């Protein structure tokens with residue numbers, strides 16, 4: 001994995017991205033609660049793929065599944081993202097779920113460049129760029145660049161940005 005510091009730093013970026021999108025589309029129910037929840041769950045979600053595989057309920061705290069398998073499955077996170085995005089503005093639960101999915105995907109992106117790779121669809125794929133913990137700065141910088149790009153796009157060119165996003169929205 002990328003270092004946990006890197007996961008946290010990228011997690012904040014994921015939270016910002018999720019909150020910006022939720023703020024634009026609407027959280028359903030209370031607007032501010034939705035934005036806040038999506039930010040918080042974005043940060044939490046960014047470390048989720050790693051802590052989800054630890055049996056924290058048991059004393060031994062062993063991994064109950066192999067590291068970087070199911071909890072790092074790209075399709076699962078993307079599905080959660082798509083479903084929660086679809087429900088944004090319709091259900092209060094959509095905003096935190098959306099944030100969580102943004103965080104999880106951010107985690108996958110942060111893990112992707114190092115040699116163990118990430119099982120996006122089937123089988124692991126690695127960008128094979130560097131070893132764990134190296135070049136965290138690049139990963140963090142990229143995540144914040146994305147947050148800045150999406151944030152300013154959503155806030156400044158809201159109509160534009162959401163018009164693009166609406167393509168992916170069914171309802």
Ligand SMILES: [Zn+2]
Nearest residue numbers: 001049050111
């Ligand atoms: Zn990981």
